[in-house]
Amino acid sequence: MSTTPALRPYLPSDAARCAAIFRASIEALTSDDYGDEQRRAWAATADDVAAFGARLAKSLTLVATISGEPIGFGSLKGADVIDMLYVDPEFARRGVGALLIDALTRLAKGRGAKQLTSEVSDTAKASFENQGFVAQRRNLIQLDDEWLANTTMLKPLVAADPARPPTSKLH
Template sequence: MMNQLYIRDYCPDDFGALCALFLRAVRETASRDYSPEQVAAWAQIDESLWRKKFSCSDVSVAIYQGDVAGFIAVQNDYIDLLYVSPECARRGIATALLSHLQRQHPQTRFRVEASITARPFFQQQGYWVVKAQQVEVRGRVFTNYVMHKAST
């Protein structure tokens, strides 16, 4: 599997594919843990905000079997986005993206606000829950988890 997967830096031509992947991941994968109303609120993109976010972030893109399969976006020590396409779930894509990030920044203890869906993944990767919190997105309240990477 790993010879079919590689990770590269984001380029502006990736923007449309990453937005589409994000929307599918929320609508298909996260919908197991959130209500249809929450998914509808979450699965929206402000293109100008996202373009700015990507230009100010360290973004890596996973390519699996020639297609965009996932991405991670980080600002300083904060993992802002980590998404994998639904058809590539459970194939090690998110683990590879996180490992790539940690190899690039070995001294950094990353933090994340993980969704209910992402929490088990981050726990398996050595992150611990600092606190559960309620956040509002477009009028809907979501539970997520502030998590930090455990010291090594």
């Protein structure tokens, strides 16, 4: 069995599996950063699987697979926002998140984005920093009666113009 992850576009039939990955990753991976009630409110945002799937379908969503089975997903909203990034806890810390961020970055560049931003959970912050994102500001998001903190992070996609003199003409 291949353990190398592959990427493919999201299909409507992935909705239930992606919702399960979403819930499992929140359950297993975020307890150092968020309380039980916060995580319950966060995971509950996938309870309506049809609405959850519609959100993924509306963005450019990539599904990471191993041997054809979905093990993670990430979505690019418009040209320049990473909306979601979730990896099955069974397959966490193997570079799947990095693979998805890298692919979404390339897609953003292909869409002409000059920068890429994301509202990043405290759990995912290191993964985004590893990919060149820099924290911009802290946010508080209300879900049901719970308030969850996250961080807006940004990665410039165009290099700053080097301050160099114009090249001389050839004679």
